[in-house]
Amino acid sequence: MTRQAQTAPTAGKAVIQTGEVLEIALDKLKASPRNVRRVSHTAQDIEARAASIRYKGLLQPLVVEPEVKEGGDPSGYYLVTIGEGRRQALRLLAKRKLLSKREPVRCVVDTLNDPGEISLDENTSRRDMHPADQFEAWKDLAERKGYSAEEIAARSGVSPHVVRQRLRMGAVAPALLDIYREGGLTLEQVMAFAVSPDPERQMQVYAQLAPHQRQTYAIRRAMTEAKVPADDPRARFVGIDAYVAAGGALLVDLFTENGEGWLEDVALLDRLVAEKLQAEAVTLREAEGWKWTAAFLAYPHDHGCGRIWERPLPRTPEEEAQRAALYAERDGLIERYPDLADLPEAAEARLAEIDGELDALADTYGFDPQEKVRAGAFVVLGYDGEARIERGYVRPEDEPQAEVETAADGMNPEPDEGDGTGEDGEDDEPGEIEEPLGEANAPISPRIRADLTAHRSTALRYALAQDPDLALVALTHALLLRVFRGVGGYASCLDVRLGSRHLAADGDGIEDSAAARANAERHEAWARQMPDDPEAYWDFVVGLDADSRMGLMAHCVSLSLDAVRGWDNRPMAWKHADRLASALDLDMSDWWSPTAERYLGAVTKGQIVDAVTEGVSPEAAARLTGLRKTEMIEAAQPQLVAARWLPTCLRTPGRPLPWAQPSGEARATALGGGDGAGAPGSAGPPQAAQVRNEAA
Structure with a gap:
């Protein structure tokens, strides 16, 4: 029902009709003290309203009441009962000189209704449109009007990124948006489908995944399974800019903070990687003088090549003389001051200088040029996206020919001397045929030689066991x-x-x-x-001295260790690996950290929550509830790395767990930092790379 305009009494003064539409100067509008909204409009909201008013004008008039003084006389100002956000947006435009401070503003006067009540109705009786309707409306606006994301952003007061997000959501298959409207999908699931703007693929993934499998991360993974992530080593090696410049299509996830992306043209990417690796291989061969170089995406473990290694490079006579003089000077200082505790400051400084100069003259290593002419190098794409060079490989056809051993070495096969039977196969009777004298220096038969050396082997076994x-x-x-x-x-x-x-x-x-x-x-x-x-x-x-020999043997033995718990069933070997880890007091947190790449991205959200519960606290785990998996990983990773948490299969039996120490101080140390040995990218304990007595 339309309310008829009524007259409000004003004690004999000017009468203003309720429902009257007035053009009121902007600087005559004030905020109403009876507006029920106490939480101010955000700057983002005001910005969006200002952009809308600038391009489309004021679509809805403000509802106002005249302001009166204490005596009842009108003050000439009006209080805005409904539309405070629009008033602030108009003031923002005036502040930016986009309109006048006295800009006439269309207002509807209401002196009949209670200002607080109609302000409450304004803020509670309306309902926002469904997000799916909004997404499709934005898409229609872009297609029908031809506006770019930047133009829509300017007209709407939001960022171009937000516009692109909503346009991408509007491109989701209409059937999926209908399911979303009916409550069959969450907004996060729709965002996961929107990673790729391919409606057919979206419907395929929806049909392939059972309802209980439609977690956000599973949908996103299925939508991008035929694409290469932007953080893939191949993508990092080539570079996104070079890939795009070569015509490659890039898919960007508009719904993650870091703008996660995928490269869609895998064939092009692999070709660019191969070309760049090959170019580096050619440059390496020309620069270092190898016979050949070869480029591979991964290290070719079946290469079948031998190996040459770097050797100490010869010093010049001048360098040898300089080293000898430095050693002599150092020995002289040590002899002069046998008690190093009483070493004068000048002598101590000189000793330090001598040590530095000797370090500068230490052995340098390189490949023998005569060996390099028959050897080559592999250029391999490393896991970190950098080219890794493996030098010193010798192909079988380039190996030096081994010398053929002579008969004097006793290695050539000899004619069979017979087994005691005659030509007719009958046994020779003793004395019937006289054995020829034969040559005194003729080699003995293989059978006799084997018999003799078997006896020698058993004697060697006994003797070796005694030493x-x-x-x-x-x-x-x-x-x-x-x-x-x-x-x-x-x-x-x-x-x-x-x-x-x-x-x-x-x-x-x-x-x-x-x-x-x-x-x-x-x-x-x-x-x-x-x-x-x-x-x-x-x-x-x-x-070698004893320590070096033991260290070298330990190195060789260590290369045979296999404690992998794969598909093969070796329970006794696994138990032995646990006992060996205990004997070595192995702390895997020095070598491994629970990062997204190494662990968290491959396990379920429930397993991440369990890890944080155990490694940090139940309270920290409770704060992860409800997060998307990417957000959960971002929150959990730094806490688990700081706690030095490990999965069960990486723990050393009998070794205290840092995160489970009863001491509060010890736990704080584990969670608060330390030397960061377990952090991603850490090189581990420095002693791990040391070689005993390398100069031996």
Whole structure:
């Protein structure tokens, strides 16, 4: 029913009709003290209203009442009962000089209704439109009017990013939006479908996933399974800009804070990676003088090549003379001041200078040019998105030809001397046929030689068991031949077999982990000292001091360790690995951290909550409830890393757990930092990369 305009009494003064529409100057409008909204409009809301008014004008008039003085006389101002947000938006436009302070504003006068009551109705009786309706309306506006995201943003007072988000949501398959309207999908699930603007793929994923499988992360993963994440090593190696410049399509997730993205043209990406790796391989071959270089996306473990290693580079006579003079000067200072505690300041400073100069003259390593002419290098894409160079590989056809051993060595097969039977197969009777004298220096038969050396082998076994030190030398020698030369049986009389599981097949990116890098550095440091000739390995091992020999043997033995709990069932081996970890007091938090890439992104939200409950506190875990998985990981990762939390299979039996220590101070230390050895990217404990007596 339309209310008829009524007259409000004003004690003989000017009469204002209720329902009358007035054009009132902006500077004559005031906020009403009887407006029930106490929480102010946000700056973002005011900005959006101002943009709408600027481009489309004031769509709804303000509802006002005249302001009166204490005596009842009108003050000439009007109080805004409904439309305070629009008034503030108009004032913002006036402040920016986009309209006058005296701009006439269309207002409806209401002196009949209670201002507080109609203000309450204004703020409670209306209902916002459903988000799906809003998304489709924005999409229609863009398509029908041809507005860009930037233009819509300017006309609506929101950021272009928000516009793109809503337009992407409007591009979701209409059937999915209808399900969303009916409550069959949440907003987060619709956002996951909107990662890719392909309605057909969206419907395929919806049909493929059962209702209980439609978690947000599962939908997003299915929508992008044929694409390459922007943080993939290939994408980081090539660079997003180079990929886009080559015509590659990039899909950006508009609904994550960090703008997660995917590269859609996988074939193009792989081609760009291969071309860049090949270019680096060519540059490496020309710059360093290798016979060949080869580029691979991953390390070719089946390459079948031998290996050469760096050797100490020869010093010039001047460098040798300088080293000798420095050593002599240092020895003279030490002899002059046998008690280093009483060393004068000047002498102490000079000793420090001498040590620095000797360090500068320390051994430098490089490849022998004569060996490089038959060797090559692999250029491999590393897990960190950088090219990794593996030098010193020798193809089988480039290996030096081994010398053929002569008959004097007793290695050539000999004619069969017979087994005591005649040509007709009958047994020779003693004395019937006189055995020929034969040659005195003729080699003995293989059968007799085997019989004799079997007796020698058993005697050697007894003697070797009586000499543990020499047994250690022999074992280390056999291990070295297998580890550094790829040979064993024909170069050592010990039948010691050494295998090494390819851990990279089970651990993604393990070759770039802190432990793997430390192992590789130690291996290279020992390899630099190995002789070129396998026959010289025995003398090399004998010449080592006891500590170096033990360290070298431990290195070789460590490469055979396999504690992977895969599909094969080896319960006794796994128990042995636990006992070995306990004996070594292994703390895996020095080498591994629960990051999104290593653990959290692969487990369920429930497992993440359980980890935080155990490693941090139940209160911290409760704060994760209701978060999306990406948000949950972002919140949980720093807490779990700081607590040095580990999954059960990485814990060392009998070793105290840092997060479970009863001492509050110890727990605070675990949660508060420390030296950060377990943080992502940490190189681990520095002692892990040390090699004992490298100069031996």
